Amino acid sequence: MDNEIILSARRVCKAFGPTRALVDVDVEVRKGEIRGLIGENGSGKSTFSSIVAGALGMDSGELFLRGEKYTPKSMVDAQNHGVAMIVQEAATLPGLDVASNIFTGRLEQFTKAGFLNWKEIYAKADRILADIGAPEIKGRMNIEQLNFEDRKIVEIARAMVNNPDLLIVDETTTALATKGRTLIYRLIEKMHEENKAVLFISHDLEELMEVCNTITVLRDGVIIDTLDKSNMSVDLMRSLMIGRELEGDYYRSDWNGRMTDDVLLEAKRITLRPYFKNINITLHRGEILGLGGLSNCGMHEIGRVIFGIEKTLTGEVVLHKDGRDVRIDNTVTAVNNGMAYVSKDRDKESIILNSTIRSNIVSPALKILSRTIGFISPAWEKQFSDRQIKAMSIKCRNGKQMVKELSGGNKQKVVFAKWLGTDSDVLVLDCPTRGIDVGVKADMYRLINELKHQGKGIIMISEELMELMGMSDRMMIFKDGKLAKEFDRSPDLTEQDIIEYII
Amino acid sequence: MSTVSKNSAENLEIQARLDRKAARKNVFDMVIPYVGLIFCLVFFSIVTNGLFLSSKNLMNMIEQCFTLVIIAVGASFVYAQGNMDFSIGSACGVAQMVGGLLLLKLNFPIYIVIPVMILVPVASCLLVSLISAVFHVPVFIGSMCIRSLLAGLLTIGVAKAELIIPISDYPVLSNDAVKIITLIAVIGIGMYFFHFHRVGKWAKLIGGNQVTAAQAGVRVKNQIFLAYAILGACVGITAVFTMFRTGTVSAQSGSGIEFSMMLAIVLGGFPMSGGEKSRMVSAIVGAVTVTMLTNGLALWGIDPNIIGGIKGVIFVVIIALTYDRSAGKLVS
Numbered sequence: 070m071d072n073e074i075i076l077s078a079r080r081v082c083k084a085f086g087p088t089r090a091l092v093d094v095d096v097e098v099r100k101g102e103i104r105g106l107i108g109e110n111g112s113g114k115s116t117f118s119s120i121v122a123g124a125l126g127m128d129s130g131e132l133f134l135r136g137e138k139y140t141p142k143s144m145v146d147a148q149n150h151g152v153a154m155i156v157q158e159a160a161t162l163p164g165l166d167v168a169s170n171i172f173t174g175r176l177e178q179f180t181k182a183g184f185l186n187w188k189e190i191y192a193k194a195d196r197i198l199a200d201i202g203a204p205e206i207k208g209r210m211n212i213e214q215l216n217f218e219d220r221k222i223v224e225i226a227r228a229m230v231n232n233p234d235l236l237i238v239d240e241t242t243t244a245l246a247t248k249g250r251t252l253i254y255r256l257i258e259k260m261h262e263e264n265k266a267v268l269f270i271s272h273d274l275e276e277l278m279e280v281c282n283t284i285t286v287l288r289d290g291v292i293i294d295t296l297d298k299s300n301m302s303v304d305l306m307r308s309l310m311i312g313r314e315l316e317g318d319y320y321r322s323d324w325n326g327r328m329t330d331d332v333l334l335e336a337k338r339i340t341l342r343p344y345f346k347n348i349n350i351t352l353h354r355g356e357i358l359g360l361g362g363l364s365n366c367g368m369h370e371i372g373r374v375i376f377g378i379e380k381t382l383t384g385e386v387v388l389h390k391d392g393r394d395v396r397i398d399n400t401v402t403a404v405n406n407g408m409a410y411v412s413k414d415r416d417k418e419s420i421i422l423n424s425t426i427r428s429n430i431v432s433p434a435l436k437i438l439s440r441t442i443g444f445i446s447p448a449w450e451k452q453f454s455d456r457q458i459k460a461m462s463i464k465c466r467n468g469k470q471m472v473k474e475l476s477g478g479n480k481q482k483v484v485f486a487k488w489l490g491t492d493s494d495v496l497v498l499d500c501p502t503r504g505i506d507v508g509v510k511a512d513m514y515r516l517i518n519e520l521k522h523q524g525k526g527i528i529m530i531s532e533e534l535m536e537l538m539g540m541s542d543r544m545m546i547f548k549d550g551k552l553a554k555e556f557d558r559s560p561d562l563t564e565q566d567i568i569e570y571i572i
Numbered sequence: 573m574s575t576v577s578k579n580s581a582e583n584l585e586i587q588a589r590l591d592r593k594a595a596r597k598n599v600f601d602m603v604i605p606y607v608g609l610i611f612c613l614v615f616f617s618i619v620t621n622g623l624f625l626s627s628k629n630l631m632n633m634i635e636q637c638f639t640l641v642i643i644a645v646g647a648s649f650v651y652a653q654g655n656m657d658f659s660i661g662s663a664c665g666v667a668q669m670v671g672g673l674l675l676l677k678l679n680f681p682i683y684i685v686i687p688v689m690i691l692v693p694v695a696s697c698l699l700v701s702l703i704s705a706v707f708h709v710p711v712f713i714g715s716m717c718i719r720s721l722l723a724g725l726l727t728i729g730v731a732k733a734e735l736i737i738p739i740s741d742y743p744v745l746s747n748d749a750v751k752i753i754t755l756i757a758v759i760g761i762g763m764y765f766f767h768f769h770r771v772g773k774w775a776k777l778i779g780g781n782q783v784t785a786a787q788a789g790v791r792v793k794n795q796i797f798l799a800y801a802i803l804g805a806c807v808g809i810t811a812v813f814t815m816f817r818t819g820t821v822s823a824q825s826g827s828g829i830e831f832s833m834m835l836a837i838v839l840g841g842f843p844m845s846g847g848e849k850s851r852m853v854s855a856i857v858g859a860v861t862v863t864m865l866t867n868g869l870a871l872w873g874i875d876p877n878i879i880g881g882i883k884g885v886i887f888v889v890i891i892a893l894t895y896d897r898s899a900g901k902l903v904s
Contacts (some may be wrong), residue, residue, distance in 0.1 A: 404789025421780035
């Protein structure tokens with residue numbers, strides 16, 4: 070193997086306000102290397118890759134590309150230097166065709182006599198798409214015709230326009246199903262064969278083990294260790310990432326799928342067009358009910374109807390509270406009667422980013438905190454939120470810190486903290502561990518299990534089968550808006566048994 | 573490989589420096605509106621050779637402040653939600669017109685006229701919020717339409733002649749003590765609801781993120797209506813006092829208040845997009861600064877038409893300097 074270095078970073082530092090995202094980071098990537106970059110949220114891996122890809126500037130330090138000093142001014146500039154990045158979020162421009170998306174920022178190169186030569190643009194776009202293994206997508210198509218996955222493939226094509234020497238894949242695969250994943254893996258393999266390099270970022274440790282030949286671990290903006298094929302193991306990576314050994318079981322340890330007969334909530338023949346029709350759900354006290362399936366199977370929308378965000382067309386959602394039947398058809402009734410909801414889209418729906426931890430935590434509890442003539446004392450608010458911050462061990466300076474400064478896992482802890490404060494009986498958790506690193510994930514699982522034992526009813530919606538199997542007392546698997554199969558908790562259940570009903 | 577420690581002396585020093593920098597920026601943001609206020613005070617005292625601080629002018633300014641500060645209290649709720657209203661000036665004018673007509677043409681007793689005058693802007697503000705809530709028209713456009721509508725009504729109402737109000741029949745309403753008590757009461761009640769009651773806290777939640785607020789059990793639409801009603805009531809109160817101070821109702825009554833209010837919000841450091849950082853004191857400080865600016869420029873001998881232009885320039889400059897572009901749209 071040629072040991073020539075493609076990229077080297079020396080003492081790279083970057084701070085966002087008072088938060089130091091990278092501290093003296095040294096990295097060397099060689100030709101033919103597939104380098105994994107892991108770390109919990111907020112450890113700095115995305116910051117580092119953004120700097121290399123020209124999306125962010127650094128505060129101090131140096132970058133060298135093929136031995137020459139490298140200071141990318143923009144992502145296009147980086148691409149011209151042979152460094153391209155595929156990001157996690159959707160980054161296509163709506164309203165344009167596929168070719169324009171692929172050649173964003175570089176359409177001028179197709180100018181002929183002051184006009185764009187569209188014929189050439191489309192031909193080249195088609196060629197690139199075919200090269201990366203997606204010939205069914207054409208340059209002429211409007212980006213809005215494509216589904217999420219195909220749009221991601223267009224972004225991959227965009228990254229490959231200049232045949233980069235260094236490709237950065239930033240948590241792209243988590244958002245993709247089989248087709249896109251295979252495509253990326255093939256691409257990485259090809260880069261490796263052509264003696265180019267890849268910087269691969271993922272939360273999926275098994276995936277990293279399979280794809281990468283070296284893995285660098287970051288924690289709190291500092292490089293902890295770099296592992297090569299010989300000493301890679303999931304357990305080692307996990308403990309390096311979180312800086313301690315994980316204690317006990319990741320999921321629940323018991324296989325006892327018992328719950329009480331006490332019914333907390335019933336959804337009777339609920340319908341939401343076009344997602345699902347005539348669904349019945351019963352939730353018991355002390356039960357973790359898992360809803361699973363593909364992302365578009367309707368399970369997320371079922372959660373929204375149960376919490377009253379969307380109204381059902383038929384039937385009703387009834388909460389049994391203190392011997393009364395409460396019909397849930399809006400969020401206010403839901404919250405006032407002890408229901409909680411954690412949205413799949415945390416940053417847009419579950420927290421106020423531009424606000425303090427404290428006011429996020431007290432937000433659903435303001436009625437509870439009100440005394441005579443509605444008075445709410447700032448001292449009570451502080452007491453209330455500090456108690457939750459401590460209980461959830463949220464990593465922050467104090468309650469007055471802005472939520473947007475927190476890492477993903479800690480943001481999710483804030484979401485949980487605000488609902489625990491209201492002592493909710495029924496919790497609807499839509500993808501509660503999405504985009505959260507292992508350390509916080511383990512905390513969340515422990516917490517959910519604890520809530521079960523306190524006699525709460527939990528509806529856990531998840532796209533991760535392992536998580537559902539590991540946590541649920543009962544699992545309802547949905548397909549195309551219909552219940553496909555119900556499973557009880559059992560150690561004998563395998564992923565294969567369930568997948569059969571999902572697809 | 574060498575592991576860099578975040579706790580090394582050098583790195584701790586860097587961290588401390590970053591923390592200090594962030595703290596300084598916070599203090600800077602808090603202090604700057606007061607600096608602006610003091611600057612206006614000193615600047616106009618100098619250029620007017622002390623005339624600005626004469627007791628007569630001070631009394632004048634307190635009268636002018638009275639209007640804007642009371643409206644600032646109400647506007648805080650609306651702006652905290654990330655909303656705005658461009659019709660309050662015209663609403664203030666129409667309230668005075670209705671009051672004047674009831675009093676002069678229909679001989680209604682004063683204890684009916686006053687509540688009606690307060691309710692007129694409440695109704696118009698509710699209309700603005702209703703248009704945006706029901707028809708999903710941006711509130712900026714909705715309030716512009718209502719503004720035109722109200723300005724038209726005012727022109728028709730005073731078309732034949734300006735209404736001359738017999739002030740001397742109602743000495744209570746131009747009594748300084750009554751005004752000061754009203755002012756203190758409005759600020760006190762406003763502060764309480766804004767900072768120590770769920771109405772204000774919910775308003776800030778709504779400004780932060782409407783979806784999150786709704787999912788936390790806030791009746792978002794109702795709270796928006798309520799905020800507009802509070803603003804309307806404050807506009808109504810100032811309409812009553814303004815009419816009995818000036819003694820006339822003309823097509824110009826109330827004009828310019830909406831813009832002065834916007835400028836006050838910006839000068840006081842109240843975030844235009846609302847949310848958690850909204851503080852009522854910012855709106856009040858801004859209102860006082862704007863009053864000084866208007867009064868000082870006039871006293872300095874600047875043409876009233878140019879004063880409007882100067883305020884516009886200040887508005888744009890401050891917005892350009894302070895607006896946090898990462899926070900999203902300026903006006904929802």
